Amino acid sequence: MITMNAPKNKIHPHKYSMWIAMASITMMFIGFTSAYVVKRSQANWLSFDLPAIFYVSTVLILLSSGTIYLAGRQFKARNMGAYKQLITLTALLGIAFTVCQFIGFADMKNHGLALDSTVSASFIYAIVGAHVLHVLGGVAVLLVMFFRAFRTRVRTYSSVPIEVASTYWHFVDGLWIYLLIFFSLAR
Amino acid sequence: MSNEATLHSQDFLHHGHEADHGHGNGHDGHGHDHHHEETFISKYIFSMDHKMIAKQFLITGIIWAIIGAFFSVLFRLQLGYPDATFPWLESILGHWAEGGRITAEAYYALVTMHGTILVFFVLTAGLSGTFSNLLIPLQIGARDMASPFMNMLSYWFFFISSIVMMSSLFVQTGPASGGWTSYPPLSALGDASIGSKIGMDLWLISMALFVVSSLLGSLNYISTILNMRTKGMSMTKMPLTVWSFLFTAILGVLSFPVLLSGFVLLLFDRHGGTSFYLSELFVAGKVLPNEGGSAILYQHLFWFLGHPEVYIIILPAMGMVSEVLAVNSRKPIFGYLAMVGSMFAITLLAFLVWAHHMFVTGLNPFLGAFFVLLTLLIAVPSAIKVFNWITTIWRGNIRFTPASLFSIGFVSTFISGGLTGIWLGNSAIDIHLHDTYFVIAHFHIVMGVSAFFGMFAGIYHWFPKMYGRYMNQTIGFIHFWITLIGAYLIFWPMHYEGMAGMPRRYFDYSNWASFNQFAELNTFISFVVIIVFATQLLFVFNFFYSIFKGRKLTTPNPWNATTLEWTTPINPGHGNWPGEIPEVHRWAYDYSKDGKDFIPQTVPVSPDESGH
Numbered sequence: 001m002i003t004m005n006a007p008k009n010k011i012h013p014h015k016y017s018m019w020i021a022m023a024s025i026t027m028m029f030i031g032f033t034s035a036y037v038v039k040r041s042q043a044n045w046l047s048f049d050l051p052a053i054f055y056v057s058t059v060l061i062l063l064s065s066g067t068i069y070l071a072g073r074q075f076k077a078r079n080m081g082a083y084k085q086l087i088t089l090t091a092l093l094g095i096a097f098t099v100c101q102f103i104g105f106a107d108m109k110n111h112g113l114a115l116d117s118t119v120s121a122s123f124i125y126a127i128v129g130a131h132v133l134h135v136l137g138g139v140a141v142l143l144v145m146f147f148r149a150f151r152t153r154v155r156t157y158s159s160v161p162i163e164v165a166s167t168y169w170h171f172v173d174g175l176w177i178y179l180l181i182f183f184s185l186a187r
Numbered sequence: 188m189s190n191e192a193t194l195h196s197q198d199f200l201h202h203g204h205e206a207d208h209g210h211g212n213g214h215d216g217h218g219h220d221h222h223h224e225e226t227f228i229s230k231y232i233f234s235m236d237h238k239m240i241a242k243q244f245l246i247t248g249i250i251w252a253i254i255g256a257f258f259s260v261l262f263r264l265q266l267g268y269p270d271a272t273f274p275w276l277e278s279i280l281g282h283w284a285e286g287g288r289i290t291a292e293a294y295y296a297l298v299t300m301h302g303t304i305l306v307f308f309v310l311t312a313g314l315s316g317t318f319s320n321l322l323i324p325l326q327i328g329a330r331d332m333a334s335p336f337m338n339m340l341s342y343w344f345f346f347i348s349s350i351v352m353m354s355s356l357f358v359q360t361g362p363a364s365g366g367w368t369s370y371p372p373l374s375a376l377g378d379a380s381i382g383s384k385i386g387m388d389l390w391l392i393s394m395a396l397f398v399v400s401s402l403l404g405s406l407n408y409i410s411t412i413l414n415m416r417t418k419g420m421s422m423t424k425m426p427l428t429v430w431s432f433l434f435t436a437i438l439g440v441l442s443f444p445v446l447l448s449g450f451v452l453l454l455f456d457r458h459g460g461t462s463f464y465l466s467e468l469f470v471a472g473k474v475l476p477n478e479g480g481s482a483i484l485y486q487h488l489f490w491f492l493g494h495p496e497v498y499i500i501i502l503p504a505m506g507m508v509s510e511v512l513a514v515n516s517r518k519p520i521f522g523y524l525a526m527v528g529s530m531f532a533i534t535l536l537a538f539l540v541w542a543h544h545m546f547v548t549g550l551n552p553f554l555g556a557f558f559v560l561l562t563l564l565i566a567v568p569s570a571i572k573v574f575n576w577i578t579t580i581w582r583g584n585i586r587f588t589p590a591s592l593f594s595i596g597f598v599s600t601f602i603s604g605g606l607t608g609i610w611l612g613n614s615a616i617d618i619h620l621h622d623t624y625f626v627i628a629h630f631h632i633v634m635g636v637s638a639f640f641g642m643f644a645g646i647y648h649w650f651p652k653m654y655g656r657y658m659n660q661t662i663g664f665i666h667f668w669i670t671l672i673g674a675y676l677i678f679w680p681m682h683y684e685g686m687a688g689m690p691r692r693y694f695d696y697s698n699w700a701s702f703n704q705f706a707e708l709n710t711f712i713s714f715v716v717i718i719v720f721a722t723q724l725l726f727v728f729n730f731f732y733s734i735f736k737g738r739k740l741t742t743p744n745p746w747n748a749t750t751l752e753w754t755t756p757i758n759p760g761h762g763n764w765p766g767e768i769p770e771v772h773r774w775a776y777d778y779s780k781d782g783k784d785f786i787p788q789t790v791p792v793s794p795d796e797s798g799h
Contacts, residue, residue, distance in 0.1 A: 011414065012414075013333030013334065013410045013411065013414040013415060014333065014334060014410075016333070016409075016410040016413060016414055017333060017334060017337070017406045017407065017409075017410040020405075020406050020409050020410060020440055021402070021406055023440060023441065024402055024406070024440045024441065024443075024444050025444065027440075027441050027442070027444040027445055028444030028445065028447055028448050029448075030445070031444060031445035031446075031447075031448035031449065031488055031491070032448045032451075032452075035448070035449075035452065035463070035484055035487075035488060038481070038484055038487065039463070039479075039480075039481065039484060042479070042481060043479070044478060044479035045479075115455070115459050115460065115461060116459060116460030116461050116462075118462075118479065119461070119462055119463060119479045119480060122455065122459070122461035122462065122463060123463075125455075125459075125461075126451060126452060126455055126461070126463075130448075130451060
């Protein structure tokens with residue numbers, strides 16, 4: 001790995017860093033959602049139904065978790081054509097997810113729940129928005145990996161990048177499921 | 188994010204042996220320059236070498252420390268000489284000091300910036316950024332960090348964050364001035380004060396970038412420590428410095444994101460018209476539309492970071508002091524596992540005590556009782572550590588170097604500052620003492636001065652590793668004694684002011700008859716501040732002078748220490764060891780054992796050795 005005399009069978013440091021980063025991002029959303037819980041217990045809390053399109057976006061991001069899983073398998077099998085198609089599909093699903101979230105925002109606004117209308121709506125914008133940024137970060141990484149797959153001069157055989165990206169993608173997926181359940185239960 | 192270190196380990200394989208003559212005569216980057224020429228930019232600016240990044244953090248931190256400390260001199264002038272005018276102030280501060288007297292707005296800006304700069308830019312980035320970067324790979328036996336690229340990004344996010352914070356000093360309405368905690372509604376409403384205008388936005392942007400920098404760094408520190416230790420370096424063989432950096436990084440990774448979420452909501456309140464923190468407010472005679480928010484919510488989010496932050500500041504200092512005391516007492520550290528255990532306990536408790544900053548915000552007194560209990564519990568691991576430090580130097584063969592003096596000074600200030608924490612941790616006593624000079628005295632001694640002492644100890648001790656030269660000892664001794672005595676003269680009297688009820692953050696006390704008794708004391712404190720500040724400039728001079736003109740090292744192990752960083756050449760290249768990374772066979776504290784002064788970690792345990 002790094003040193004000649006480093007012990008074998010250790011988890012790759014980049015994978016490790018990703019797990020710690022996920023713990024860190026989790027803390028951020030714990031911060032958000034606990035602020036939500038604190039606010040909810042106070043007066044003037046307006047509860048409302050989530051935009052229906054959020055369920056569409058849930059299906060999209062679940063699908064994308066499947067496609068990135070398959071992409072990792074194709075990479076290891078060195079089917080680079082299928083790999084490129086699958087990470088493109090994953091990135092597109094990520095973008096479609098983002099679009100759906102914004103349609104949801106527009107829907108809320110049309111129902112009189114603009115960003116500055118009431119605290120419960122503001123929280124949806126802030127928390128869902130922060131999550132969308134994390135999805136877009138994942139899309140950016142996928143784009144980099146897409147172009148790397150076309151490099152002919154340097155070929156990478158290490159599956160660490162796709163594994164790290166895949167872990168992150170499943171994480172933002174899981175994070176959204178958590179947020180959806182949280183918002184549905186704690187209205 | 189290709190792993191640089193992998194490439195270099197190949198280089199070292201090729202000519203590991205020929206590089207051996209590099210020992211002792213200080214070849215710069217030997218075994219590295221042959222393979223790809225380093226330009227000035229890749230070596231000194233966008234460096235991925237952890238040692239260079241450490242120096243970048245340190246020097247940036249020193250620049251910030253000078254600025255932050257100078258701000259305290261400026262506002263101490265106002266507090267110590269409220270009626271005097273200093274025409275030179277007007278020439279540097281312009282209309283912020285019209286007629287040579289600092290305005291109230293400028294005073295609050297200076298106080299806010301002093302806190303922000305010292306807490307985050309100096310004692311977080313400058314302290315943990317410097318020494319985690321320098322010592323983690325060197326002491327665990329790694330070529331570099333787990334991801335040198337992320338490590339470089341960590342510095343550059345810090346740099347951009349510094350630029351943004353620095354630029355806020357020059358905007359027309361001035362920098363943020365609502366205190367380093369930036370409580371809303373003051374920080375959320377641009378009309379509330381001039382410091383809440385663009386300066387506050389720049390403050391929030393800068394701090395968000397700072398959080399990113401800190402997270403990138405901490406991620407790297409944790410995965411490096413857990414994954415990249417050399418053969419034989421089990422966790423329990425690590426020096427206490429590395430343990431302290433590990434706990435610091437864990438605290439940072441788990442608490443800074445919560446602060447970030449608090450800042451995001453604050454930005455929404457400032458610019459999105461939301462009401463997370465705002466409710467039923469009047470500003471400038473106008474009723475604001477915001478309703479339903481809670482300012483206390485911000486305080487919860489802020490102090491969930493804010494309290495771990497003080498341990499982020501003090502833990503690296505504790506680790507370095509442990510190391511420096513053991514080396515300079517020629518004795519093993521007393522109670523190694525108790526030291527690790529108490530740092531773990533502090534890390535855990537750090538997350539459970541934040542509300543002791545909020546006893547007087549209307550917090551439920553029953554809830555407060557739990558936070559009192561948990562807060563006072565921190566006294567236990569702290570006392571264990573103090574006991575172990577004292578026992579380590581007890582009957583030791585103490586060498587008085589500037590580093591060891593600052594370490595002993597650290598123990599002294601940590602005790603005297605920590606004891607007042609027991610007072611403040613009681614919610615009943617806190618009703619009287621909160622927001623008084625007693626609090627200022629407490630946290631400056633236990634966190635500010637102590638952390639600085641730990642940092643000075645680290646700089647004096649590891650300067651030879653950083654630059655291949657010694658710092659001047661005589662100047663170091665002068666620096667230590669004036670700083671120690673000065674720190675006590677400055678902060679000790681503040682306890683009495685606080686007990687008399689003198690509130691903090693006031694611009695001018697001369698209108699209160701009850702505090703007139705302290706007028707001369709305040710003048711005295713300000714006078715000492717100026718002397719101590721001048722002494723720090725002496726240290727800065729010593730630091731930069733010694734980089735170029737200091738006495739050169741003649742041995743790779745100047746302090747006769749056991750740890751791995753001293754097995755590298757005097758000026759190690761990128762990759763640290765010219766040959767193979769040494770294997771570790773024993774813990775880091777075999778001093779005065781079996782008639783030997785010290786046994787390096789790389790020496791195999793011989794069969795007739797006494798156990799440890």
